[in-house]
Amino acid sequence: MSQPELKLYHLGAACSLAVLLALEESGHPYSILSPFFAAGRKSPEFLAANPTGQVPCLLVGGRPLTETSAILLFLGRLFPDRRLLPLSGEAFHDARIESDLIFCSAGIQPWVRQIVMPRYFMDDSAQWDRVRQLGRNKLLERLSIIEARLTTKAWLYGEWSAIDGYLFWMTMNAVNEGVELGGLERCVDNAIRSLSRPALRAVMQRAEATQPASARQSSDTPWTTRLSPRPVLDRFCAAIGRPPLPA
Numbered sequence: 334m335s336q337p338e339l340k341l342y343h344l345g346a347a348c349s350l351a352v353l354l355a356l357e358e359s360g361h362p363y364s365i366l367s368p369f370f371a372a373g374r375k376s377p378e379f380l381a382a383n384p385t386g387q388v389p390c391l392l393v394g395g396r397p398l399t400e401t402s403a404i405l406l407f408l409g410r411l412f413p414d415r416r417l418l419p420l421s422g423e424a425f426h427d428a429r430i431e432s433d434l435i436f437c438s439a440g441i442q443p444w445v446r447q448i449v450m451p452r453y454f455m456d457d458s459a460q461w462d463r464v465r466q467l468g469r470n471k472l473l474e475r476l477s478i479i480e481a482r483l484t485t486k487a488w489l490y491g492e493w494s495a496i497d498g499y500l501f502w503m504t505m506n507a508v509n510e511g512v513e514l515g516g517l518e519r520c521v522d523n524a525i526r527s528l529s530r531p532a533l534r535a536v537m538q539r540a541e542a543t544q545p546a547s548a549r550q551s552s553d554t555p556w557t558t559r560l561s562p563r564p565v566l567d568r569f570c571a572a573i574g575r576p577p578l579p580a
Contacts, residue, residue: 336361336411337393337394338392338393338394338395339356339361339362339363339364339391339392339393340363340364340365340366340391340392341353341356341363341364341365341366341389341390341391341392342366342367342368342379342382342383342388342389342390342391342392343365343366343367343388343389343540344367344368344369344388345540345560346502346505346506346540346560347388347389348388348389348401348438348442348445348499348502349388349389349401350502350536350537350540350560351389351401351405351495351498351499351501351502352389352391352401352404352405352408353365353389353536353539353540354495354498354501354532354533354536355404355405355408355409355417355495355498356408357532357533357535357536358415358417358495358498358530358532359408359411359412359415359417360412360415361412365539365540366379366392368386368388368390382397383397383399385399387399389401389404391404391407393407400438401434401437401438401442401499402431402434402435402437402438402439405417405418405434405495405496405499406418406430406431406434408495409430409495416492416494417494417495418430418494418495418496419490419492419494430490430496433489433496434496434499437496437499437500437503440475441472441475441476441479441503442503444468444469444471444472444475445468445472445503445506445507445510446468447464447465447467447468447471448465448468448469448472448506448510448512449506449510451464451465451468465510469507469510469511469512469513472503472507472512473507473512473513473514473517476503476504476507476512476514476517476520477516477517479500479520479523480516480517480519480520483519483520483522483523484519487522487523487526488523488526489523493526493527493530497523497526497527498527498533500520500523500524500527501523501524501527501528501533504520504521504523504524504569505524505565505568505569508521508568508569508572509568514572514573515572515573515574517573518573521569521572521573522573524569525566525569525570525578528562528565528566528569533562534562537560537561537562537565538560538561538562540560566578
């Protein structure tokens with residue numbers, strides 16, 4: 334049975350990076366689409382596929398699928414041999430994995446969004462620094478839950494999964510946005526290990542290379558952080574007081 338054509342609406346350092354990594358790890362061909370067609374203007378095709386105007390949006394044989402957790406679960410089921418998620422077919426076991434995905438998307442990611450885009454949470458710009466700090470506090474609290482689960486293992490499930498890739502994105506944003514991660518060494522180690530994977534390095538380079546000028550010029554688009562692996566690795570090491578590691 335042939336696999337469907339996969340096209341991902343993706344933007345720079347947005348959470349769609351976690352989906353892009355899972356696609357790369359799958360080994361299946363895919364293409365990247367930009368949600369923008371001009372500076373600050375999202376394309377009609379993208380808005381027809383996802384009226385919220387948010388990435389990720391995966392076109393599966395032309396049919397749109399949205400929300401990071403749903404897409405990662407779909408890819409885990411579509412490519413079982415690639416072990417993107419350690420699904421077993423046992424109802425409770427797989428529900429726990431789905432619960433972890435939802436925790437990432439609903440329990441952690443909103444705090445990243447609050448830090449990066451405070452204007453969506455408070456219309457008084459004089460309060461934005463306070464909104465960001467509250468977001469940093471909550472993000473640290475939620476990442477501490479992950480830290481406790483990494484006590485005896487490098488990866489969340491003992492082997493790399495797409496959820497570790499999702500956690501990489503969250504940890505990267507935490508470091509970029511000034512969250513003090515000195516007490517979360519295992520979370521940062523997890524992110525460093527993910528960064529050593531060839532698929533993630535390839536994805537970061539490809540994501541930056543394909544980031545359109547229309548996105549970089551948009552004042553409503555904060556997800557255009559440069560994604561070169563070297564500076565990201567250096568920021569991780571600095572966050573936990575570790576000397577720089579070889580790239």
